[in-house]
Amino acid sequence: MSLHISELVNEDASLISRRCWSDERVYALEKRGIFGKSWLFLGHESQIKQPGDFVQAYMCETPIILSRGQDGGIYANINSCSHRGLPVCRADHGNTKRFVCPYHNWSYSVEGNLMTIPQETEVVRKPDKSQLGLKRVPRVEAWRGMIFGSFDEAIIPLDDYLGDMRFYLDAFFDRFPQGIEFMGAPHRWVLNANWKLPVENQLGDVNHGAFLHSSIIPKEAQDMIEKLGYSVVTTPGHGATFRLMPEDSPIDEMAWGMEGMGGMFGGDEVQNYLREVQAQAAERVGDLRARMKGLTYGIYPNLSFLWSNTSFKVSHPRGPGKVEYWSWSVVPADAPDSIKKILRTNYSSFFGPAGILEQEDSEVWVQQFIGSNIDFADDRPYYYGLGLGEEKPHAELPGLVSVTANEFYARHFFARWRDELQAVEGMV
Amino acid sequence: MSNQSLATSPEEQRALERFYFHEARLLDNRQYQQWLGLVSEQISYLMPSRVNVQVDNRARGNEDMISVERELEDQESMGCPIREETYIHLMVRVERAYKINSWSENPPARTRRIVGNIELMAREDDSLSVLSNFHLYYARPGNEDVIYSGQRRDTLLSQEEGFHIGRREVVMDYANIAMPTLGLLF
Ligand code: FES
Ligand SMILES: [Fe+2]
Numbered sequence: 001m002s003l004h005i006s007e008l009v010n011e012d013a014s015l016i017s018r019r020c021w022s023d024e025r026v027y028a029l030e031k032r033g034i035f036g037k038s039w040l041f042l043g044h045e046s047q048i049k050q051p052g053d054f055v056q057a058y059m060c061e062t063p064i065i066l067s068r069g070q071d072g073g074i075y076a077n078i079n080s081c082s083h084r085g086l087p088v089c090r091a092d093h094g095n096t097k098r099f100v101c102p103y104h105n106w107s108y109s110v111e112g113n114l115m116t117i118p119q120e121t122e123v124v125r126k127p128d129k130s131q132l133g134l135k136r137v138p139r140v141e142a143w144r145g146m147i148f149g150s151f152d153e154a155i156i157p158l159d160d161y162l163g164d165m166r167f168y169l170d171a172f173f174d175r176f177p178q179g180i181e182f183m184g185a186p187h188r189w190v191l192n193a194n195w196k197l198p199v200e201n202q203l204g205d206v207n208h209g210a211f212l213h214s215s216i217i218p219k220e221a222q223d224m225i226e227k228l229g230y231s232v233v234t235t236p237g238h239g240a241t242f243r244l245m246p247e248d249s250p251i252d253e254m255a256w257g258m259e260g261m262g263g264m265f266g267g268d269e270v271q272n273y274l275r276e277v278q279a280q281a282a283e284r285v286g287d288l289r290a291r292m293k294g295l296t297y298g299i300y301p302n303l304s305f306l307w308s309n310t311s312f313k314v315s316h317p318r319g320p321g322k323v324e325y326w327s328w329s330v331v332p333a334d335a336p337d338s339i340k341k342i343l344r345t346n347y348s349s350f351f352g353p354a355g356i357l358e359q360e361d362s363e364v365w366v367q368q369f370i371g372s373n374i375d376f377a378d379d380r381p382y383y384y385g386l387g388l389g390e391e392k393p394h395a396e397l398p399g400l401v402s403v404t405a406n407e408f409y410a411r412h413f414f415a416r417w418r419d420e421l422q423a424v425e426g427m428v
Numbered sequence: 429m430s431n432q433s434l435a436t437s438p439e440e441q442r443a444l445e446r447f448y449f450h451e452a453r454l455l456d457n458r459q460y461q462q463w464l465g466l467v468s469e470q471i472s473y474l475m476p477s478r479v480n481v482q483v484d485n486r487a488r489g490n491e492d493m494i495s496v497e498r499e500l501e502d503q504e505s506m507g508c509p510i511r512e513e514t515y516i517h518l519m520v521r522v523e524r525a526y527k528i529n530s531w532s533e534n535p536p537a538r539t540r541r542i543v544g545n546i547e548l549m550a551r552e553d554d555s556l557s558v559l560s561n562f563h564l565y566y567a568r569p570g571n572e573d574v575i576y577s578g579q580r581r582d583t584l585l586s587q588e589e590g591f592h593i594g595r596r597e598v599v600m601d602y603a604n605i606a607m608p609t610l611g612l613l614f
Binding site: 090091092093094095096183184185187188189190192212214215216261265324328329337340341344345347348349352353354355356359360362363364366367370 | 475477479480481482483501503505506507508509510511512513514516517520521524527529530531532570571572604605606607608609610611
């Protein structure tokens with residue numbers, strides 16, 4: 001059967017073919033047209049503070065070592081030996097002077113340069129080591145400590161790529177005098193699902209809360225979310241949902257972190273800290289953003305930020321039907337350790353591999369992949385038309401803005417996705 | 429904790445076994461409300477996350493080099509444990525199991541667990557440190573069947589009505605988390 005991208009996503013992206021989720025050929029195009037051409041999230045500077053520090057990362061299926069060089073610079077290299085291709089780094093994180101390949105012990109500096117070839121003393125013509133370092137990720141840039149890499153030498157600067165999402169991300173990052181910090185190694189788990197559904201879910205699908213999560217989220221809480229909720233798309237593929245709290249809301253309702261398990265039951269120390277953060281919010285991020293209480297965020301193609309439960313997530317594809325989902329707990333860098341430890345439970349109680357809510361999300365992501373594989377339903381693409389054309393510019397909020405039930409965040413994602421696949425169609 | 433279990437009496441060992449087998453049966457029979465009755469309201473229910481750590485060169489030649497403890501990001505660490513739960517969390521999980529809209533449990537999983545290697549490691553007044561291992565078979569429609577394997581590090585409180593679980597730390601044996609959820613009652 002021939003494959004035409006134009007037949008998978010219609011003009012206004014209100015109809016999305018099942019094959020977008022399940023076809024091997026679509027996935028091959030995604031690797032080339034999207035993962036080869038976008039800024040992909042690698043890690044946070046708080047994870048590699050000291051020279052020699054490293055963490056592992058992925059760009060799609062390509063394993064990456066993200067490290068802090070002896071010169072203090074940030075390096076990203078493909079974790080694969082130039083001799084026979086083995087991974088040279090096996091630990092999730094650590095600090096080292098050298099990565100030593102197990103097979104023949106070629107060794108690499110933490111910046112990725114090839115330092116020694118044990119066998120070269122025994123041969124006459126010495127290999128040129130300067131040409132045999134680990135393959136460097138050609139573009140690496142950071143914004144507010146968030147490090148991204150791209151395989152596309154010619155990609156636009158990261159700042160421009162993020163665009164107006166910076167306004168919404170800063171509403172969180174800038175609340176804290178020293179920004180944020182990632183806690184420990186990511187939780188990483190494997191699901192039989194397509195990578196795009198976790199992304200779509202965190203990009204703006206607030207609306208499933210009242211239904212899928214009705215056994216946990218009380219109806220009143222969900223009604224409040226929808227009443228005060230906004231959904232925005234800054235650039236197709238990037239989006240944010242949040243509540244804009246009424247100006248006269250009590251501080252305990254307004255403050256970030258209070259409604260999590262750690263915030264609710266963690267005691268006075270943490271609650272006073274959260275009130276303090278909120279008390280300074282207007283000064284730090286302005287009146288409007290001080291009233292902002294985030295829900296879900298998405299950065300194209302596969303980075304998500306769940307502000308409400310303070311977690312960054314990356315959806316790493318492993319084929320059309322498998323995803324390795326990574327998530328980190330994120331805490332204010334200035335908070336004392338005792339408070340960080342309480343605040344991390346705002347994430348882990350409801351999200352992550354044991355999360356009470358996330359077990360419901362991951363269940364439907366897996367079930368959706370089953371539906372996307374069935375035969376004899378190709379004439380029934382998925383309906384993405386809710387709220388078609390109802391999004392509008394807003395006086396104070398950058399981007400297109402609408403109610404959370406409007407699925408425009410997903411339509412914009414798929415319109416961009418379609419165009420980027422079409423640009424490489426026929427090349428794979 | 430010393431490395432040897434305590435030389436306990438056959439009666440006490442039998443009492444521990446009875447407790448754990450009863451607990452396992454309640455959980456496999458989905459009688460979670462009765463299970464909650466075995467849990468202290470002050471419980472800490474913990475699951476460290478498990479990472480691939482860098483070998484410490486200075487420890488080479490020692491058992492320490494590859495100790496399980498080094499792989500755990502637990503409650504004391506500045507990493508992020510997978511679970512740090514209280515009685516409230518467990519109550520939410522138990523209540524949820526009996527709601528008709530708990531979609532990830534509908535239809536519910538079929539589980540069968542074998543609990544063994546029960547070792548009494550230490551005793552302080554009424555509080556007992558007990559280790560046990562489990563293998564848990566898990567099957568749910570629409571998911572692949574999986575086996576959960578792990579160790580439980582318990583503090584049991586010995587009270588008149590019997591034992592109560594005062595603290596439980598579940599150390600899971602996984603390299604990749606390729607299971608539908610780590611949110612079960614282990
Ligand atoms: S494969 Fe790495 S040294 Fe030979
Ligand atoms: Fe959800």
